[in-house]
Amino acid sequence: xxxxxxxxxxxxxxxxxxxxxxxxxxxxxxxxxxxxxxxxxxxxxxxxxxxxxxxxxxxxxxxxxxxxxxxxxxxxxxxxxxxxxxxxxxxxxxxxxxxxxxxxxxxxxxxxxxxxxxxxxxxxxxxxxxxxxxxxxxxxxxxxxxxxxxxxxxxxxxxxxxxxxxxxxxxxxxxxxxxxxxxxxxxxxxxxxxxxxxxxxxxxxxxxxxxxxxxxxxxxxxxxxxxxxxxxxxxxxxxxxxxxxxxxxxxxxxxx
Amino acid sequence: xxxxxxxxxxxxxxxxxxxxxxxxxxxxxxxxxxxxxxxxxxxxxxxxxxxxxxxxxxxxxxxxxxxxxxxxxxxxxxxxxxxxxxxxxxxxxxxxxxxxxxxxxxxxxxxxxxxxxxxxxxxxxxxxxxxxxxxxxxxxxxxxxxxxxxxxxxxxxxxxxxxxxxxxxxxxxxxxxxxxxxxxxxxxxxxxxxxxxxxxxxxxxxxxxxxxxxxxxxxxxxxxxxxxxxxxxxxxxxxxxxxxxxxxxxxxxxxxxxxxxxxxxxxxxxxxxxxxxxxxxxxxxxxxxxxxxxxxxxxxxxxxxxxxxxxxxxxxxxxxxxxxxxxxxxxxxxxxxxxxxxxxxxxxxxxxxxxxxxxxxxxxxxxxxxxxxxxxxxxxxxxxxxxxxxxxxxxxxxxxxxxxxxxxxxxxxxxxxxxxxxxxxxxxxxxxxxxxxxxxxxxxxxxxxxxxxxxxxxxxxxxxxxxxxxxxxxxxxxxxxxxxxxxxxxxxxxxxxxxxxxxxxxxxxxxxxxxxxxxxxxxxxxxxxxxxxxxxxxxxxxxxxxxxxxxxxxxxxxxxxxxxxxxxxxxxxxxxxxxxxxxxxxxxxxxxxxxxxxxxxxxxxxxxxxxxxxxxxxxxxxxxxxxxxxxxxxxxxxxxxxxxxxxxxxxxxxxxx
Numbered sequence: 001x002x003x004x005x006x007x008x009x010x011x012x013x014x015x016x017x018x019x020x021x022x023x024x025x026x027x028x029x030x031x032x033x034x035x036x037x038x039x040x041x042x043x044x045x046x047x048x049x050x051x052x053x054x055x056x057x058x059x060x061x062x063x064x065x066x067x068x069x070x071x072x073x074x075x076x077x078x079x080x081x082x083x084x085x086x087x088x089x090x091x092x093x094x095x096x097x098x099x100x101x102x103x104x105x106x107x108x109x110x111x112x113x114x115x116x117x118x119x120x121x122x123x124x125x126x127x128x129x130x131x132x133x134x135x136x137x138x139x140x141x142x143x144x145x146x147x148x149x150x151x152x153x154x155x156x157x158x159x160x161x162x163x164x165x166x167x168x169x170x171x172x173x174x175x176x177x178x179x180x181x182x183x184x185x186x187x188x189x190x191x192x193x194x195x196x197x198x199x200x201x202x203x204x205x206x207x208x209x210x211x212x213x214x215x216x217x218x219x220x221x222x223x224x225x226x227x228x229x230x231x232x233x234x235x236x237x238x239x240x241x242x243x244x245x246x247x248x249x250x251x252x253x254x255x256x
Numbered sequence: 257x258x259x260x261x262x263x264x265x266x267x268x269x270x271x272x273x274x275x276x277x278x279x280x281x282x283x284x285x286x287x288x289x290x291x292x293x294x295x296x297x298x299x300x301x302x303x304x305x306x307x308x309x310x311x312x313x314x315x316x317x318x319x320x321x322x323x324x325x326x327x328x329x330x331x332x333x334x335x336x337x338x339x340x341x342x343x344x345x346x347x348x349x350x351x352x353x354x355x356x357x358x359x360x361x362x363x364x365x366x367x368x369x370x371x372x373x374x375x376x377x378x379x380x381x382x383x384x385x386x387x388x389x390x391x392x393x394x395x396x397x398x399x400x401x402x403x404x405x406x407x408x409x410x411x412x413x414x415x416x417x418x419x420x421x422x423x424x425x426x427x428x429x430x431x432x433x434x435x436x437x438x439x440x441x442x443x444x445x446x447x448x449x450x451x452x453x454x455x456x457x458x459x460x461x462x463x464x465x466x467x468x469x470x471x472x473x474x475x476x477x478x479x480x481x482x483x484x485x486x487x488x489x490x491x492x493x494x495x496x497x498x499x500x501x502x503x504x505x506x507x508x509x510x511x512x513x514x515x516x517x518x519x520x521x522x523x524x525x526x527x528x529x530x531x532x533x534x535x536x537x538x539x540x541x542x543x544x545x546x547x548x549x550x551x552x553x554x555x556x557x558x559x560x561x562x563x564x565x566x567x568x569x570x571x572x573x574x575x576x577x578x579x580x581x582x583x584x585x586x587x588x589x590x591x592x593x594x595x596x597x598x599x600x601x602x603x604x605x606x607x608x609x610x611x612x613x614x615x616x617x618x619x620x621x622x623x624x625x626x627x628x629x630x631x632x633x634x635x636x637x638x639x640x641x642x643x644x645x646x647x648x649x650x651x652x653x654x655x656x657x658x659x660x661x662x663x664x665x666x667x668x669x670x671x672x673x674x675x676x677x678x679x680x681x682x683x684x685x686x687x688x689x690x691x692x693x694x695x696x697x698x699x700x701x702x703x704x705x706x707x708x709x710x711x712x713x714x715x716x717x718x719x720x721x722x723x724x725x726x727x728x729x730x731x732x733x734x735x736x737x738x739x740x741x742x743x744x745x746x747x748x749x750x751x752x753x754x755x756x757x758x759x760x761x762x763x764x765x766x767x768x769x770x771x772x773x774x775x776x777x778x779x780x781x782x783x784x785x786x787x788x789x790x791x792x793x794x795x796x797x798x799x800x801x802x803x804x805x806x807x808x809x810x811x812x813x814x815x816x817x818x819x820x821x822x823x824x825x826x827x828x829x830x831x832x833x834x835x836x837x838x839x840x841x842x843x844x845x846x847x848x849x850x851x852x853x854x855x856x857x858x859x860x861x862x863x864x865x866x867x868x869x870x871x872x873x874x875x876x877x878x879x880x881x882x883x884x885x886x887x888x889x890x891x892x893x894x895x896x897x898x899x900x901x902x903x904x905x906x907x908x909x910x911x912x913x
Contacts, residue, residue: 029513042739058296112412119360130370134366138388142391144304
């Protein structure tokens, strides 16, 4: 069942690089990451690749395979024909460190700016939440932080200049997750738009399409979040309520 | 001279899985300047692979549960080889640690009355595992990660610097612990991205590096599991406890070959999944050992009733502790009743009241994993599964209360530490172990520093030796390919020190390891073509350095396995199939001896500390007699026992082939 496959793998560092051709053995049931490992073991011991669990649970081995952002460990070789040349390049939105490894520190910086979970006065062990109420945020907490959504989002993929003002789908979803957390007390609606660029998103759903966890990022996180932001600003009932002094407006939580 | 960065911390935590993050959080909460060093990116640790849940006797689902019951289950699972004090602390503190996670934002699945839901698992008497579908480990790691970010945000607000008191050194590997005299004074590391060296000056180091699975060919473990902490501890003069106990998880994927070993969670069995052989028989009923006879169902009907009415029925034998199930599967395959790809069948088809939809809801990751990797729809077809190297019960010998190792300033928590799980770990006890003992190690390290009269300093000679060792693979021009040597080491361990062991094979293994040791010392790599010094993100070089660690732990496992002449938990000797009450009293302790440039593992027998009377009192006399020698039993029981069996060897009825 094995055959020799043709691969083009991007080799180089942040300065320069090129696609290098390899011919490499492929066996039944293998995934692209297996082939990259075989290249390391037999032809290119210094081929840099970031990986960890090889089971689609850690989100380390993100790359672009024939131009599609994917996890290498979850891309089966059987999805390609035997005579197809398979091109593997690093994810494009982040700077290359070497070969297939990129510098994803952008994401860790964004993560730090979002105000953390705020439990209020509830003591540990005293939370009571219903399953249907936790499920909304649970969907977003399936995120394995592979950053494929960040990579594919055109707001930063083709526009380096937007990076300071845009947290990307992963972290806008993190804001949505905290906003929908039944026990969270903070209000991040103001900063979602003001500091983290929710308005940049024009719901092309590219993030949802590439999510290996099949999280409905756009439909379940970003669009409802946009509605909440708008609701906070323009809800006529709330506006009237505050004018009449019946509704007390909550405090906006600043970015951290 | 090679350029070396230096950074000073109070506590350096090596490893960023559940135990490492929890230890770091605690050290930071104690006001200590803390570094977390991780071989991977922040949030990618092996803990994300944990699926089933975290065991904690909260009693949310069955109010009869409490720490005493959990303690008993843990000791039974470990066949009484556990450090009873660790098992006690673990059972008592696990609920607080889970509630604390929730307070940091974790979202566990819920019961109807809004509490944290708890699920059944092998060896646990009551539903006890707090869980989030089958991705509980991810929830734990993400919550701890986000708590660290929250602490960094506090520091940012106070000092204007997120990393003022807590910094994560991602993709950084420690190759040596540094010592000032007999005490720890820091750690030597390289940054994977650049290959640059870093010296961490710190009076205390917490090891939280996880396990050793990558020394075996078929394993559920990720590349990081190269026994780093075990080896670093040995090299620093600390000791390892009971390294012969290696858990082979009964259900790993067996096909396709490239995913062989990847875990199939025990929750599949907790959620009504059953094991069948090629004849369609639920064979686990044939493998209930004597010590567990009273706790497990004898008919399929009773086992099936248990899921809905656990108070009036006994549990199905698919939920026996992992060592029992793994051996049973091994026996079935050997007897020619295996599945086409050399495993057995595990099926949930038609087993859940809610049909296919319920399977997808309860086991989403498994459904996804089999669909994506094996093209198997688990709602329609059975899974093929077989044993895979999963966890090492053995590890750094520590003080149960503080996690302190034998070397002053060195602490260990989580899988890298030994004792807690005895000879076999129960599913679900690992995640709670990480939290309970991660916190205790962070606290222990902080208290150690507070009591320290003066900070140690790092001797230059220690750094020079570490640099030379790290650069050595580049100097060997005709060095062997590290990948080839690694593959052979894995094959050797798999074939000769695997799930079933024999004296002759273990001797053969030790001989083979002796030869491999020479080859490990002669692996070589060439610098990468780009970058300044050719060490930037160089996987071949990384593996060359990791091989030293895998070599040392392999030697420790093989030697301890040869020494222990009984079968117990994660150590099965074909030539000594019985469990021996005399051997139960013996801890096997590994240390390094001989020429420091090429040390070898030395074994010592060390008596087990007798269990406290009040803890002994939690067990029925008849059960104690199965495990303990006559003189270990409480005084009144001992007299009675003398009159009967004498409490010597217990027939474990391994396999019953």
